[in-house]
Amino acid sequence: MTEMNSQAMSLADVGVLADAIRQEVGKAIVGQPETIDHLLVALMARGHVLLEGPPGTAKTFLAQSFAASLGLEFGRIQFTPDLMPGDILGSNLFNFQTSQFTLTRGPIFCDLLLADEINRTPPKTQAALLEAMQERRVTLDGAMHPLPEHFTVVATQNPIESQGVYPLPEAQLDRFLFKLLVPYPSAQEEARIVSRFGANRGLPSPAELGIGAVASPALLHAAAEAVKRVTLSDSVTEYVVRLIRATRESADIAVGASPRAAVLLAGAARARAALDGRDYVLPDDVKALSTSVLRHRLMLSPAAEIEGKQVEALVATLVEQTEAPR
Numbered sequence: 507m508t509e510m511n512s513q514a515m516s517l518a519d520v521g522v523l524a525d526a527i528r529q530e531v532g533k534a535i536v537g538q539p540e541t542i543d544h545l546l547v548a549l550m551a552r553g554h555v556l557l558e559g560p561p562g563t564a565k566t567f568l569a570q571s572f573a574a575s576l577g578l579e580f581g582r583i584q585f586t587p588d589l590m591p592g593d594i595l596g597s598n599l600f601n602f603q604t605s606q607f608t609l610t611r612g613p614i615f616c617d618l619l620l621a622d623e624i625n626r627t628p629p630k631t632q633a634a635l636l637e638a639m640q641e642r643r644v645t646l647d648g649a650m651h652p653l654p655e656h657f658t659v660v661a662t663q664n665p666i667e668s669q670g671v672y673p674l675p676e677a678q679l680d681r682f683l684f685k686l687l688v689p690y691p692s693a694q695e696e697a698r699i700v701s702r703f704g705a706n707r708g709l710p711s712p713a714e715l716g717i718g719a720v721a722s723p724a725l726l727h728a729a730a731e732a733v734k735r736v737t738l739s740d741s742v743t744e745y746v747v748r749l750i751r752a753t754r755e756s757a758d759i760a761v762g763a764s765p766r767a768a769v770l771l772a773g774a775a776r777a778r779a780a781l782d783g784r785d786y787v788l789p790d791d792v793k794a795l796s797t798s799v800l801r802h803r804l805m806l807s808p809a810a811e812i813e814g815k816q817v818e819a820l821v822a823t824l825v826e827q828t829e830a831p832r
Contacts, residue, residue, distance in 0.1 A: 517785055526721075533715045547777045550733050554660070558686070578616075578656055583622065595614055621660070682802060744831075747768055796825050
């Protein structure tokens with residue numbers, strides 16, 4: 507796979523690359539095909555992903571296996587209440603031998619960053635990720651330091667623990683392309699998990715499972731360039747805008763989606779089309795990704811909360827009511 511021509515990758519090659527990544531990740535992860543497909547879309551669209559699910563549903567293991575299959579440098583930050591911005595970004599330390607300040611890079615300087623239990627650290631520390639997630643660079647003491655081209659944040663959080671957690675700032679939530687809900691496995695999948703890993707004292711590493719790099723930075727760059735060749739027609743563009751604006755006009759939604767959401771949804775739809783081998787975006791691409799793009803961006807009105815309405819159901823209603831191009 508790494509011998510594939512990275513100079514002019516076709517959409518068919520993008521699909522082949524995606525299948526190879528799925529196969530490698532499948533050596534570690536049982537089930538979760540939709541989550542893996544969304545990670546692939548985010549990779550091709552150069553977007554960040556927030557994974558939410560109960561403890562023990564392999565969120566961290568999934569991120570590790572995904573990075574191993576891509577041949578990218580993996581970094582991990584365990585977010586805790588006492589974590590400081592410098593623990594993420596790094597700092598300039600004075601070198602007494604050279605009488606100069608030297609940059610000590612933090613764990614954020616990697617290709618794929620796992621922000622584990624991101625909502626366990628205060629907003630001040632969470633804000634250290636804002637510039638990196640939007641502009642793929644870090645500013646320290648007035649100097650800008652670029653991050654790798656494929657810098658991607660995969661963050662995890664648990665939905666059921668309410669003590670010792672902090673809400674993610676809206677500005678940070680808006681920088682995530684997707685928020686994906688990782689469910690418990692089915693009975694059949696859980697039996698396969700127990701059969702595969704039940705004899706181990708702990709989860710093996712991706713390397714121990716034989717997960718190898720089937721991609722490379724050059725291949726991923728070529729795949730992202732191929733996605734740019736996917737056509738987004740004026741009619742589909744207008745459909746995306748109508749759908750995003752509908753979230754701001756609904757009486758059940760107090761805060762709707764931002765223009766950034768429209769841009770990210772369109773880009774993700776192009777990536778999904780490319781993974782399907784198409785050089786054009788269908789309205790179905792937009793519909794399929796709308797919930798994952800919007801669920802973390804919308805804030806229900808007080809009346810909707812009292813009535814027990816759910817964001818996902820409201821998004822589904824807006825998608826159904828918004829006229830799509832034929």
